[in-house]
Amino acid sequence: MRPILLSGHERSLTQIKFNSDGDLLFSVSKDKIVCAWWSANGERLGTYNGHQGAVWTVDVSPNTILLATGSADNTVRLWNVKTGECVKVWEFSTAVKRVSFSPDGNRLLAVTEKRMGFNGTIAVLDISYGENLSAQAAEPTLTIVCEESKATVAGWSFLSKYIIAGHEDGSVSQYDPKSGDQLENVQIHEFDSQITDIQFAPDRLSFITASKDKSAKLLSSRNLAILKTYISDTPLNTASVTPKKEFVILGGGQAAMDVTTTSARQGKFEARFYHKVFEDECGRVRGHFGPLNTIDVHPAGTAYASGGEDGYVRVHHFDKSYFDFMYEVEREQARK
Amino acid sequence: MAPSFDTLSEQDLHEEEEEEIDFSDLKEQYEVKVEEGLDTFIVIDGLPVVPEDSRQKLVKFLLRKLNSVGSTSEDAVFMPVNDKKMTEGFAFVEYETPEMAVAAVKQLHGVPLDKKHIMAVNKLMDIERYGREGRVEEEYKAPAPEPFKEKEHLRSWMGDANARDQFALYRNDKVGVFWNNKTNPPENVVDRAHWTQLFVQWSPKGTFLASVHPQGVQLWGGESFSKQKQFPHPFVQLIEFSPLEGYLTTWSARPIQVEEGQPILTYEEDGKNIIVWDIETGKPLRSFVSHDLAAPTEIEGEVAPKKKVQWPAFKWSADEKYVARMLQGQSLSIYELPNMNLLGRTSVKIEGAMDFEWSPATVAREGVKQYEQLLCFWTPEIGSNPARVGMMSVPSKEIVRTRNLFNVSDVKLHWQSQGAYVCVKVDRHSKSKKSMATNLEIFRVREKGVPVEVVDSLKDTVINFAWEPNGSRFVVIANGETPTGAAVLPKTSVSFFAPEKKGHTAGNFKLVRTIEKKTSNGIYWSPKGRFVVVATVHSQTNFDLDFWDMDFEGEKIEAEKDLAANLQLMKTVEHYGVTDVDWDSTGRYVVSSASVWTHSMENGWNMHTFSGTTLSENPTEKFKQFLWRPRPATLLSKEEQKQVRKNLREYSKEFEEEDKYAVDIANTAVVETRKRVLSEWLAWLRREKELLAEEKEAFTLPENADTPAAAGDARPVVEDQGDSVVEEIVEEIIEETEEVIG
Secondary structure, eight states, X not given: OOOEEEXXXXXXXXXXXXXXXXXXXEEEETTXXXXXXXXXXXXXXXXXXXXXXXXXXEEEOTTSSEEEEEETTSEEEXXXXXXXXXXXXEEOSSOEEEEEEOTTSSEEEEEEOOBTTBOEEEEEEEOOOSSSTTOOOSSOSEEEEEOSSOEEEEEEOGGGOOEEEEETTSEEEEEOTTTOOEEEEEEOSOTTOOEEEEEEOTTSSEEEEEETTSEXXXXXXTTOOEEEEEEOSSOEEXXXXXXXXXXXXXXXXXXXXXXXXXXSSSOSOOEEEEETTTOOEEEEEOOOSSOEXXXXXOTTSSEEEEEETTSOEEEEXXXXXXXXXXXXXXXXXXXX | OOOXXXXXXXXHHHHHHHHHSOOHHHHHHHHHHHHHHHTTEEEEESOOOOBGGGHHHHHHHHHHHHTTTSOOOGGGXXXXXXXXXXXXXXXXXXXXXXXXXXXHHHHHTTOBSSSSOBOEEEEHHHIIIIISTTTSOSSOOOOOOOOOOOOOOTTGGGXXXXXXXXXXXXXXXXEEEEEOOTTSOOEEEEEEXXXXXXXXXXXXXXXXXXXXXXXXXXXXXXXXXXXXXXXXXXXXXXXXXXXXXXXXXXXXXSOOOOOTTOSSOOGGGTTOSEEEEETTTTEEEEEEOOHHHHHHHHTTTTSOSSOOOXXXXXXXXXXXXXXXXXXXXXXXXXXXXXXXEEGGGSOEEOTTOOEEEEOSSOOOOTTOOSOOEEEEEEEOOBTTBOEXXXXXXXXXXXXXXEEEEOSEEEEEEEEOTTSSEEEEEEEEEOTTSOSEEEEEEEEETTSTTOOEEEEOOOOSOEEEEEEOTTSSOEEEEEEOOOOSSTTSOOOEEEEEEEEBOOSSSOOOEEEEEEEEEEXXXXXXXXTTSSEEEEXXXXXXXXXXXXXXXXXXXXXXXXXXXXXXXXXXXXXXXXOTTOOEEEEOTTSSEEEEEEOTTTOOSSOEEEEEETTSOEEEEEEOTTEEEEXXXXXXXXXXXXXXXXXXXXXXXXXXXXXXXXXXHHHHHHHHHHHHHHHHHHHHHHHHHHHHHHHHHHHHHHTTOOTTTTSSOTTGGGSOOOOOOOOOOOOOOOOOOOOOOOOOOO
């Protein structure tokens, strides 16, 4: 499995995202630039320029027409994927840490930072795909205020039925996207160990959380029940569920600021593969020389990409052996 | 000035008055003052009743006894006379210090004065405290015997059906005891948070687990690790068991302050640092001020004031009948157990004495019939006298062998585990004191006249030495050149020595092999001998563990034919940041561990087999200690052991079958759980999907509601094109040359 190294960023990666076809890969980094790449060969398609601060988050609409980005310059920007022009800018009072399109693409949520007397919020924006892409709603249709612990990440469940958010204190909340009411809040990770990532399984019935408490958990979208727990030996920054095969991929590593406790040897900057159902670690992929900040899996399950603190994106297309790998029990099940 | 007897009675009166008004807090204060003043007084009862005229004679006679334990004078002895001009048969005595008074009570109580009279000596304070009316009931009441309580078997762990070993694990705030299950995760016995404050320690035979708290030491044992014994030494920092678990020595840097109402510690322990306890009774036998702390004032100017505490301060003989402590440079004090009295009432003067070691086993020297324990000590060069290593026989305190040494910088004494040899590692400097070399002087204790063999083939200084347990081979690590740059570890060489084959007795010690250019600094022999791990510990750059076999069953190198060894490196493993290496007491497993006490990187422990196969890796947050539970000596006789060894194959067949069966069971169990987990997962998924379909219907959403249909018109319909092949042509210029033609 030879990786393709995408070296277009000058600073650490914050998020990467495949489009729904998987032919494009979008990456954002602290260097204010948004890049689009061909996932097959790693050629750069172009950049989206305009942000004035570190770009924290990116998402692409399910039809690959619009790209949303959130940045430390307190804006969410909407870009025309094809032309690269910025079609809309929403101003917020604080930095935007996460954007996510609803499964049907008609709504976009934005998680804003808690800072300067402002509470952290989750804002929901309506998105339209008319002739004129600039014609977007000016104000959010809904703003959920997180009074207790700020939300760090959020996403949409199946049928856009719930908004699910991970918090700084290690808890996960379920909100009603119509009323904004909090339906549930469960402390699933160790108290005060931040949830660093939430990613949904392709069917959006379950999602995986990554946390600084060195574990990742698979939860039910419906009732936030913990289905699976994956234990690692390093703080986690990201986790992703693979389609097609039953795996989850975890990424992390000790941050450079905690350097006193960082292992002298390179070794924890690896993407770790766990079996989704059995919770066993099946393999690791090395290569980054800094913590892994973000991982995304190709929607067809044929490749995955990881973005690191080292400023590189590595795209891995899976080998045959990856697809052939099966537990004996699974094989038996498959034969039935 | 101490208050006289007269004023005392007045004070007593005052006290009685005050008792009516309850000034208990003030009274308490007051009482303490009185007692402080009366600490020097004792009361002697049981004296002969004599007329006033001969009182003087009796006092003089008594004084002889009294002055044997402290100093007092004729004036300080008050022997009252009654109306009939006769003495009353008791006397009050004032000593110069409270310590003397205590000593008098301890040593003179119950001592016969003559044939008819036995002295009863008590402290005046005690008479006050216990003897006053009402304090003691007039009629004797027999104490009710406590109901019998079944106690846990202290060696229950030895009865494990699979003869597994236990170990204690101290990590974060928790201490747990586990069964070792080879490759499988260890089975927990107990796991308790905040079980200890400083560290845990097993007793030498594994009976007790000691935890150390600011209040003292607590011993735990039995199947459920219940409380066994308590030793209330405040702020204890170091502990040491005697070899047969009979006694415990505890040390605290802070001198003990005995408070009133302390049930176990008495006035005697006040101001002391070290207590020797009897484990059976839980009572202190004797307490001491530690030498190391007192040293700077005694030998002023000579020793640096900040000295490390020497531990163990008290060293035990193999049968724990004697315990000895050295006052460095001066003398050796040997105490007899169980009464802890100084052997022969005096310390042995050894001028310049630096260190000593007891033989770890009771040795029978050739031609010596009577019982003896041996110890070795050494003294440095003093003036024109040579340095000296001596061997002393106890209890006779006779020096049975000495050897003079020259140009000595330092000496280390290493006994072989059976006491058969003592290796004296002598670090010698050249006359200019510029270069150093090491000699090994090996005393053959069992042979007639204790001959000494010198191994001087080592050019460099030896930094580590270890005998093979129950064997006659040893490993040394010598320091080579120290490379420039502090970050690089000095290169060391590891040398293996074995005796020549020579009938029954071991021949001369010869070098088997030297491995150069290592960084190793630790030698860890298997407790059963034969196998040895040589490791680099406490380093961030090197962390290798070499597993050696001294009796390799393969072919032997020609040059080493005459030696009782066949050296073979079995395996080298690495364990990042390893700080400790521990063999289990059966010599089957080795655990290497990285403790947070040394560094905080990748703490945890790894288990290996004796041959270096890693069985498990256990990274553990805030890992502190891994301790195998020691085993007591086997109860089988030598013949029985031999029999077992002979039939080992048969036994091992049995065990292998058992192991295989266990593995099979474990494997099936894993498969079963996987099956269950998978079917549970699939069931969950199916249920969720059904619910999802229902919901879709309820919302009257089309089947493809989750797909981006809403933006359908802005987007061409996705066709399933299957996998497309993207072709890419990459040209690479391999070489470019320019030629000038002309």
